[in-house]
Amino acid sequence: MPAAPLEITARDPGTRARAGLLRTAHGTVRTPAFVPLATKAVVKGLEAREVEQLGYDMVLGNTFHLFLEPGHELIRGFGGLHDFMGWDRPIVTDSGGFQVFSMGHGTVADEVKGRSPYGGERDGKVLAIEEEGVTFRNPRDGSTVFMGPETSMAVQAALGSDIALVFDECTPFHVERDYTARSAERTHRWLDRCLAWHAERGPTDQIVYGIVQGGVYEDLRVEAAQAVVARGTGGIAIGGSLGADKDQMHEVVGWTTAALGGRADHRPRHLLGIGEVDDLIRGVELGIDTFDCVTPTRLGRHGVVLTPDPEKRFRIDLSAARFKESKEPIEDGCPCPACAAGLSCGYLRYLAKNRELTGVRLLSLHNLVYVARLMRDLREAIGDGTLGEVAARLRSGSAPSTAAVVASPV
Numbered sequence: 001m002p003a004a005p006l007e008i009t010a011r012d013p014g015t016r017a018r019a020g021l022l023r024t025a026h027g028t029v030r031t032p033a034f035v036p037l038a039t040k041a042v043v044k045g046l047e048a049r050e051v052e053q054l055g056y057d058m059v060l061g062n063t064f065h066l067f068l069e070p071g072h073e074l075i076r077g078f079g080g081l082h083d084f085m086g087w088d089r090p091i092v093t094d095s096g097g098f099q100v101f102s103m104g105h106g107t108v109a110d111e112v113k114g115r116s117p118y119g120g121e122r123d124g125k126v127l128a129i130e131e132e133g134v135t136f137r138n139p140r141d142g143s144t145v146f147m148g149p150e151t152s153m154a155v156q157a158a159l160g161s162d163i164a165l166v167f168d169e170c171t172p173f174h175v176e177r178d179y180t181a182r183s184a185e186r187t188h189r190w191l192d193r194c195l196a197w198h199a200e201r202g203p204t205d206q207i208v209y210g211i212v213q214g215g216v217y218e219d220l221r222v223e224a225a226q227a228v229v230a231r232g233t234g235g236i237a238i239g240g241s242l243g244a245d246k247d248q249m250h251e252v253v254g255w256t257t258a259a260l261g262g263r264a265d266h267r268p269r270h271l272l273g274i275g276e277v278d279d280l281i282r283g284v285e286l287g288i289d290t291f292d293c294v295t296p297t298r299l300g301r302h303g304v305v306l307t308p309d310p311e312k313r314f315r316i317d318l319s320a321a322r323f324k325e326s327k328e329p330i331e332d333g334c335p336c337p338a339c340a341a342g343l344s345c346g347y348l349r350y351l352a353k354n355r356e357l358t359g360v361r362l363l364s365l366h367n368l369v370y371v372a373r374l375m376r377d378l379r380e381a382i383g384d385g386t387l388g389e390v391a392a393r394l395r396s397g398s399a400p401s402t403a404a405v406v407a408s409p410v
């Protein structure tokens with residue numbers, strides 16, 4: 001495992017923000033960065049080369065989904081996830097813990113996390129949570145499946161991701177403090193098992209991130225951060241329930257990154273499942289290096305597009321009747337294919353309403369371009385020492401710079 005994968009190239013004097021270069025076996029990720037989801041080995045609706053052309057350096061694959069379908073051994077047979085999906089840049093894989101536990105914890109829709117649980121319309125169900133791991137009913141075919149720390153690491157080794165996340169229990173908002181504390185302790189025992197498996201059998205060039213849990217409790221978050229730091233993992237992810245609203249989420253992230261200072265300062269930090277425009281800005285100020293979230297692509301698939309309008313939570317819903325006859329593009333000057341071609345909100349609304357594949361693609365592209373521009377502006381501002389002004393401008397409704405973002409040289 002690379003000893004210090006993150007080279008910090010600039011720091012903002014007024015906040016904990018830092019810019020850097022995250023070096024992996026498949027190239028470098030310029031941080032802070034947003035990481036689009038390639039949950040099932042594809043960024044929905046897009047080709048790998050398009051994602052690269054949008055300026056993204058890394059994507060995130062999902063261990064749980066790929067374990068169940070098409071299976072990690074099949075992907076290994078294709079030479080790993082990079083070759084399988086035709087993406088030769090960095091890949092991070094999550095551990096599967098979030099999806100497994102989401103099936104058992106029921107709906108967490110009121111949480112800021114925003115990642116919908118895998119259960120619900122599907123048939124998946126947790127059958128047993130034990131020290132060894134979790135047994136669940138396969139939502140695809142009803143079979144009984146076991147996943148524990150070693151399984152998760154073995155799957156991620158077969159996928160050949162550049163960054164693997166350890167298997168953790170992801171506690172939702174509604175569980176009590178006692179449960180959260182006991183769960184965090186078990187997550188740390190699982191962390192040790194993941195690291196032991198990886199040390200013996202994992203790919204030597206795969207970076208392993210520990211995951212800080214601890215719910216919304218400051219002491220538990222700090223303890224969890226110290227426990228992960230003590231293990232010397234290559235990087236650190238922040239997961240679990242981050243609170244009932246944005247203020248609480250920012251507070252929880254702030255406690256955690258404060259506890260990750262000192263000797264763990266140079267280790268890359270990933271915030272799991274967060275990606276709304278204002279949260280990305282705040283997360284960068286709090287010292288987060290990478291983010292993943294379903295938001296930009298999921299919103300696009302539902303006809304919602306990102307815009308520089310804080311009053312409307314930086315988004316507009318094209319299904320609103322007022323866009324029916326709108327001849328305006330989503331955003332003047334935006335370099336995305338929809339805006340650059342001058343396509344009107346009225347036309348895009350029509351495509352989205354009729355679930356036309358082209359409409360889904362165009363809106364996903366616009367949203368991913370918007371987030372890429374935002375992250376580029378934040379990165380450059382940290383380098384220029386202007387983060388305070390740039391963040392204030394972006395928060396108050398200025399559009400991110402309209403130049404197209406270019407992927408980092410591999």
Ligand SMILES: [Zn+2]
Pocket residue numbers: 330331334335336337338339340366369
């Ligand atoms: Zn656009």
